[in-house]
Structures are given as structure tokens and as C-alpha cells.
Amino acid sequence: MPVPPALSRPHRRPPNPQNPPTDIDLAEATSFEMACTLAFAGQEAPPPWFAHALEHAIGPLRNDIMSIRNDITNMQADIQASQQRQADSQRCAARAYNWQVQLGDRSPFEEVPWRNGTYPWGFMFHNQPLPELTSTEVVRALDDQQSQQYYQGYYPGVNVPENRNERDKATLIAIGVPAMVAGIAFERDGRRETEKQGATDDERR
Structure with missing residues (x-):
């Protein structure tokens, strides 16, 4: 069976998960699984009626993938903001201590x-x-x-x-x-x- 165009070039795999896996690890794994499923979908020669049914079935998956990607982006932004707030708090506390010593x-x-x-x-x-x-x-x-x-x-x-x-x-x-x-x-x-x-x-x- 020919390799789907989406997989004929190096497909980006998520990095190895942490132990235990984080929420981001699970989300990236789910996104990768869905991407692979979509890459193989529609490669056979289906009957004329099947294309509409397949699109109807896969449409929600595409939406789910986009939603997961947006969630990952938002989570990464939240993590960066949290790290920055933590660094700002550390800066204030450390400077106050250093002032005393x-x-x-x-x-x-x-x-x-x-x-x-x-x-x-x-x-x-x-x-x-x-x-x-x-x-x-x-x-x-x-x-x-x-x-x-x-x-x-x-x-x-x-x-x-x-x-x-x-x-x-x-x-x-x-x-x-x-x-x-x-x-x-x-x-x-x-x-x-x-x-x-x-x-x-x-x-x-």
C-alpha cells in the first residue's frame, strides 16, 4: 500500500514522555495518534458515498486535534507565565535577604x-x-x-x-x-x- 503523502516525509513525533507522563505528554500523544489516523484515512479507493461519510466522521477529529493543539499552546504559555511569576517572587525575596547580609x-x-x-x-x-x-x-x-x-x-x-x-x-x-x-x-x-x-x-x- 502506498505511503500516505502526510507520512512520506519525516513525521514529527512527540518527545519521550516524563515519568510519570504529564498532561502535556498525554495531549501530545493523543494529537500524534489522531494525526497518524488522519494521514491514512481516505487512501483506499472508497465508493462514491464513502467520502462524504468519512469527512463527516473525521471532521470532529480535526476539530479535536486543533483544540488539543490550542490547549497545549495555552498550557505552555501558562507554564511560562507561572515560571516568570516564580522568578519575580524569588528576585524580591532574595534581594531583601541580600540587603540584610x-x-x-x-x-x-x-x-x-x-x-x-x-x-x-x-x-x-x-x-x-x-x-x-x-x-x-x-x-x-x-x-x-x-x-x-x-x-x-x-x-x-x-x-x-x-x-x-x-x-x-x-x-x-x-x-x-x-x-x-x-x-x-x-x-x-x-x-x-x-x-x-x-x-x-x-x-x-
């Missing part, structure tokens, strides 16, 4: 999601996971690319400052560290660099 030298910072809902700790960037920003020391130890990536995550659509200390200070503020504390952390870092440079100059003399 100040430098994070006694109690580590909590993770603050980016604006788009992404949790950045361990996020793969240039084949390397981003560091967990548990203290001001960790933020100050970021390399240039990591510093830029964190800044872009917390300030999407904003031009990235060239000065790394400025970027990292803004990142500390974004995760809840008071602006004054963040400023002190990098002023101290600047003094250290000045002292190091002065010692180097003395050695050269």
Missing part, C-alpha cells in the same frame, strides 16, 4: 534571577558555568566576560559600561546589596590596587 562575608547571598526569569548560577556561558554570586568577593573576582554577562542579565537593553568595577558594583546593587555598601566594597578594592601599584613603582626605583 550586606557584604555576604558571614552569610552567603541568595540567588537573584535575571529579568527574563533565568537563574544565572551555573548558567553555561562560553562552555563554562557562571560563578555563584555568594559574596562581594566573588563578584569582584569575576573575569571581564563573566562581569559583562551578569550585567547584561540584570540590566537588559542597557549599554554595558567599559569599567568593570562600575559593572560589578551595578551587579551587587541588582542582587540587593545596598548602594553604599557596594560602593565601599569597590572603593576598598581600588585602594588595594593603588597600594599594589605604589609598591611596584617603589621596587622599580
Whole structure:
């Protein structure tokens, strides 16, 4: 029997279900089963009267498939909205906690999601996971690319400052560290660099 045109090209199969299957897994499996049924329907040479009867029988199936697809789309949108709300709640709670722990030298910072809902700790960037920003020391130890990536995550659509200390200070503020504390952390870092440079100059003399 010839292969129906709908199946003569690679037919998209649903991904393997989770264990146990979710509602989306069941809906996609049902949709795939109906699509296969429709692909084979009408391939035989039916009597003239059969086409109308078949269309009458399959019509509701087509409607069911469209309804299931719409339901899947709506469920995915609801899941994304729920994840975004959860990330927004986590952002508020984590920033409030980080405000209290100040430098994070006694109690580590909590993770603050980016604006788009992404949790950045361990996020793969240039084949390397981003560091967990548990203290001001960790933020100050970021390399240039990591510093830029964190800044872009917390300030999407904003031009990235060239000065790394400025970027990292803004990142500390974004995760809840008071602006004054963040400023002190990098002023101290600047003094250290000045002292190091002065010692180097003395050695050269």
C-alpha cells in the first residue's frame, strides 16, 4: 500500500514522555495518534458515498486535534507565565535577604534571577558555568566576560559600561546589596590596587 503523502516525509513525533507522563505528554500523544489516523484515512479507493461519510466522521477529529493543539499552546504559555511569576517572587525575596547580609562575608547571598526569569548560577556561558554570586568577593573576582554577562542579565537593553568595577558594583546593587555598601566594597578594592601599584613603582626605583 502506498505511503500516505502526510507520512512520506519525516513525521514529527512527540518527545519521550516524563515519568510519570504529564498532561502535556498525554495531549501530545493523543494529537500524534489522531494525526497518524488522519494521514491514512481516505487512501483506499472508497465508493462514491464513502467520502462524504468519512469527512463527516473525521471532521470532529480535526476539530479535536486543533483544540488539543490550542490547549497545549495555552498550557505552555501558562507554564511560562507561572515560571516568570516564580522568578519575580524569588528576585524580591532574595534581594531583601541580600540587603540584610550586606557584604555576604558571614552569610552567603541568595540567588537573584535575571529579568527574563533565568537563574544565572551555573548558567553555561562560553562552555563554562557562571560563578555563584555568594559574596562581594566573588563578584569582584569575576573575569571581564563573566562581569559583562551578569550585567547584561540584570540590566537588559542597557549599554554595558567599559569599567568593570562600575559593572560589578551595578551587579551587587541588582542582587540587593545596598548602594553604599557596594560602593565601599569597590572603593576598598581600588585602594588595594593603588597600594599594589605604589609598591611596584617603589621596587622599580
